[in-house]
Amino acid sequence: MSTRDEVIDVDVGGHRLAATLVTPATQMPGVLFLHGWGGNRSQYVARARQVAALGCVCLTVSFRGHEATQELKESVTRDDSLQDVVAAFDTLAMHHLVDPSSIAVVGTSYGGYLGSILSSMRPVRWLALRAPAIYKDSEWTTPKSALRKMQDLDRYRRQRIAPADNHALAACAAFRGDVLVVESGRDTMIPHEVIENYREALKSSRSLTYRVLDEADHALSDPACSEAYTTLLVNWLTEMVAQHRTPDVDAQKLVRQGMKAKAGA
Amino acid sequence: MSTRDEVIDVDVGGHRLAATLVTPATQMPGVLFLHGWGGNRSQYVARARQVAALGCVCLTVSFRGHEATQELKESVTRDDSLQDVVAAFDTLAMHHLVDPSSIAVVGTSYGGYLGSILSSMRPVRWLALRAPAIYKDSEWTTPKSALRKMQDLDRYRRQRIAPADNHALAACAAFRGDVLVVESGRDTMIPHEVIENYREALKSSRSLTYRVLDEADHALSDPACSEAYTTLLVNWLTEMVAQHRTPDVDAQKLVRQGMKAKAGA
Numbered sequence: 245m246s247t248r249d250e251v252i253d254v255d256v257g258g259h260r261l262a263a264t265l266v267t268p269a270t271q272m273p274g275v276l277f278l279h280g281w282g283g284n285r286s287q288y289v290a291r292a293r294q295v296a297a298l299g300c301v302c303l304t305v306s307f308r309g310h311e312a313t314q315e316l317k318e319s320v321t322r323d324d325s326l327q328d329v330v331a332a333f334d335t336l337a338m339h340h341l342v343d344p345s346s347i348a349v350v351g352t353s354y355g356g357y358l359g360s361i362l363s364s365m366r367p368v369r370w371l372a373l374r375a376p377a378i379y380k381d382s383e384w385t386t387p388k389s390a391l392r393k394m395q396d397l398d399r400y401r402r403q404r405i406a407p408a409d410n411h412a413l414a415a416c417a418a419f420r421g422d423v424l425v426v427e428s429g430r431d432t433m434i435p436h437e438v439i440e441n442y443r444e445a446l447k448s449s450r451s452l453t454y455r456v457l458d459e460a461d462h463a464l465s466d467p468a469c470s471e472a473y474t475t476l477l478v479n480w481l482t483e484m485v486a487q488h489r490t491p492d493v494d495a496q497k498l499v500r501q502g503m504k505a506k507a508g509a
Numbered sequence: 510m511s512t513r514d515e516v517i518d519v520d521v522g523g524h525r526l527a528a529t530l531v532t533p534a535t536q537m538p539g540v541l542f543l544h545g546w547g548g549n550r551s552q553y554v555a556r557a558r559q560v561a562a563l564g565c566v567c568l569t570v571s572f573r574g575h576e577a578t579q580e581l582k583e584s585v586t587r588d589d590s591l592q593d594v595v596a597a598f599d600t601l602a603m604h605h606l607v608d609p610s611s612i613a614v615v616g617t618s619y620g621g622y623l624g625s626i627l628s629s630m631r632p633v634r635w636l637a638l639r640a641p642a643i644y645k646d647s648e649w650t651t652p653k654s655a656l657r658k659m660q661d662l663d664r665y666r667r668q669r670i671a672p673a674d675n676h677a678l679a680a681c682a683a684f685r686g687d688v689l690v691v692e693s694g695r696d697t698m699i700p701h702e703v704i705e706n707y708r709e710a711l712k713s714s715r716s717l718t719y720r721v722l723d724e725a726d727h728a729l730s731d732p733a734c735s736e737a738y739t740t741l742l743v744n745w746l747t748e749m750v751a752q753h754r755t756p757d758v759d760a761q762k763l764v765r766q767g768m769k770a771k772a773g774a
Contacts, residue, residue, distance in 0.1 A: 247561040249554065254570055256596035262577055263570035263597060264550050266557040267606060270564075272533070285529050289514065292531040296512040299535075305519055305528040312527055331521035332528060341532060 248340075271343035273369075273485050274336040277304040278329060278355030280377075280463075281388065284311040288350075294478050298485055301342050305332040309388075321385045322358070329358045333366045345369065346488055348481060353377045353434065353462065354388070357412050360442075364415035370484050371449075372424040372477060375434045375462055376442055381411050401438050407445045416445035423449040424480045426473060428460035453480055513605075536608035538634075538750055539601040542569040543594060543620030545642070545728075546653065549576040553615075556739050563743070563750055566607050570597040574653075586650045587623075594623045598631045610634065611753055613746060618642045618699065618727065619653070622677050625707075629680035635749050636714075637689040637742060640699045640727055641707055646676050666703050672710045681710035688714040689745045691738060693725035718745055 246269040254261040275295050277288040285304035292302035306312070307328045309320035337344040348370035351359030356376025363371055380395045391397060407417035423446050427439045446452060455476055460469035511534040519526040540560050542553040550569035557567035571577070572593045574585035602609040613635035616624030621641030628636055645660045656662060672682035688711050692704045711717060720741055725734035 247558045249558070252600070254593070254597050254600045256573075256592050259573055259578075259593075261570050261573065261593055261597065262550060263568055263600070264554050264557065265604070266554065266561040266567040266569075268537070268561050268564050268566070270535070285527060289529050289531065292529065293512045293514070296531040296533050299533050301533070302531040303528055304531075305526050308521075308524055308526065313524075327521050328519070328524075328526055332519050332526065335517070335519045335528070339530070 267340075270341065271346075272341055273300045273346040273348060273488060274339065274342035274344075275300050275302045275348045275350060275481065276329075276333055276336050276359075277302065278332075278349065278351035278359050279304070279307070279310070280353030280355055280375075282310070283352070283355075286311075291474050291477065294474065295481055298478070298482055300348075300481070300485060301336065301339055303332060303336040303339075305329075318389050319387050320389075322379065322388055323385050325354070325358055325388065326361060329355075329362050330365060333362060333368075337366070348372065348484065350374075350477065351376065360412040360415045360419075362415075363419050363421070364411075368419070369421045369488075370423075370481070371419060371421055372426070372480065373442060374426040374473065375428050375431055376412075376425075376438065377434060378405070378410065378412060378438050378441065381409075401435055403437065405441045410441075413441060413445040416442060417448060419446060419449055421449060422451040422453075422484055424453045424477070425455075426476060427454075427456045428462055428464070428469075429456050429458035430460060431462045433462040532605075535606065536611075537606055538565045538611040538613060538753060539604065539607035539609075540565050540567045540613045540615060540746065541594075541598055541601050541624075542567065543597075543614065543616035543624050544569070544571070544575070545618030545620055545640075547575070548617070548620075551576075556742065559739065559743050560746055563747055565613075565746070565750060566601065566604055568597060568601040568604075570594075583654050584652050585654075587644065587653055588650050590619070590623055590653065591626060594620075594627050595630060598627060598633075602631070613637065613749065615639075615742065616641065625677040625680045625684075627680075628684050628686070629676075633684070634686045634753075635688075635746070636684060636686060637691070637745065638707060639691040639738060640693050640696055641677070641690075641703065642699060643670070643675065643677060643703050643706065646674075666700055668702065670706045675706075678706060678710040681707055682713060684711060684714055686714060687716040687718075687749055689718045689742070690720075691741060692719075692721045693727055693729070693734075694721050694723035695725060696727045698727040 247266050248269050250265045252263050252265050254263045284306040288304040292304050296302045307325050309317035346369050349359040349368045350372040352374045354377050356373040379391055407413040457469050457472055464470040464473055512531050513534050515530045517528050517530050519528045549571040553569040557569050561567045572590050574582035611634050614624040614633045615637040617639045619642050621638040644656055672678040722734050722737055729735040
């Protein structure tokens with residue numbers, strides 16, 4: 245097992261002692277949760293705890309215009325939000341417990357759209373999209389809240405859209421990791437055609453898990469649907485993380501056998 | 510596996526986003542290295558790396574009067590050093606990766622003396638003493654550098670000393686954890702009688718491992734002796750940590766089996 249050194253101060257009654265902290269360089273997967281428009285990090289903390297219990301470090305973040313900065317909601321653009329998402333990814337990737345090459349992005353609606361684009365900017369290994377939204381590429385720095393009317397999104401979201409014509413779909417087309425796509429059967433915001441466009445674009449992904457929650461609306465307002473989604477997500481991440489861990493598990497087994505042999509000597 | 514939440518800020522171009530970081534509450538043993546008089550933390554970093562590779566968090570600290578604060582060396586008292594040692598223990602025990610009930614203290618000479626007393630003040634689980642020094646209880650707040658002459662230590666260290674007559678030995682007599690005692694066969698500072706006094710005092714310890722490095726002087730100035738000590742220490746800690754881990758290993762096995770079962774479902 246590799247280790248890392250860190251020089252720290254020990255405070256003792258006003259004095260500072262130089263100290264070296266040496267820790268095992270244990271690394272685990274990271275999982276970034278991206279909320280939908282109007283949501284915030286709090287919605288994902290319970291899910292994050294379940295996922296962390298699998299042995300992952302989770303980060304849920306509130307975008308600008310949400311939670312403490314509601315006053316910015318009408319002026320926030322997709323460009324702002326994408327910056328937020330990239331900064332959150334980088335924060336997670338730099339965490340000392342996180343293996344930066346093993347990061348899952350879990351996005352809902354607007355967060356799914358942003359997560360898709362993020363996958364073209366940062367090394368996303370696993371991508372979970374629940375009811376991912378979609379927007380035209382134009383008006384990139386126009387406030388997000390103005391897009392629905394300006395881009396006639398209700399109409400746009402019924403169309404067949406080629407990856408070449410949309411940043412998010414282009415990113416999906418280039419994505420080579422594992423993907424989970426979850427559709428709500430009673431979604432009035434994100435019609436089935438949007439999900440089809442994403443699935444079509446994702447044809448180069450290493451694996452695809454596609455599920456429909458038949459009774460669910462866009463927001464998963466029925467607690468049973470919300471729970472069903474959590475179960476889907478946790479099972480999928482469990483499978484992904486278990487595959488990823490196999491070599492480490494073997495290494496750990498060897499270390500433990502070595503320890504037992506030494507202990508018996 | 511239990512988890513812990515932490516609210517953090519994500520910085521993005523001057524904005525701060527609220528975020529929740531959820532990490533698995535992984536805990537491992539801690540190992541505190543206490544150097545001898547005139548030594549410093551740097552002497553223990555290589556050993557600390559080997560021990561950290563077993564899956565432990567290690568801390569090596571330079572006491573007041575050493576390394577950056579050499580100018581205090583003539584005025585530092587045992588009381589000052591014991592405060593340093595307690596603060597270092599507390600720093601290690603509070604580290605988020607450390608199980609505060611599973612801390613080993615590894616002390617050399619003056620550090621062994623201080624580590625023995627520390628075991629009566631903090632929950633030390635494992636105690637490794639290499640060539641532990643000993644002093645009379647009197648003159649507790651007199652500069653340590655004056656004690657050799659003032660206490661006629663060369664004579665004191667040839668005597669049979671009962672635990673009731675010495676703080677460090679009393680702490681050893683009360684110690685219920687596992688102990689490693691390492692003696693240097695050619696030690697002109699710490700004669701065999703001192704080691705005998707420590708061994709006699711430690712009769713209530715859960716286990717005792719006593720070894721003599723025949724060719725070694727007090728400072729282990731021969732690299733081969735220094736290496737032999739490292740091997741002894743690492744093997745002993747490996748055995749201690751492996752015993753300690755057994756329940757966790759079983760728990761980890763169950764988690765992994767559960768993950769495999771889910772992945773196959």
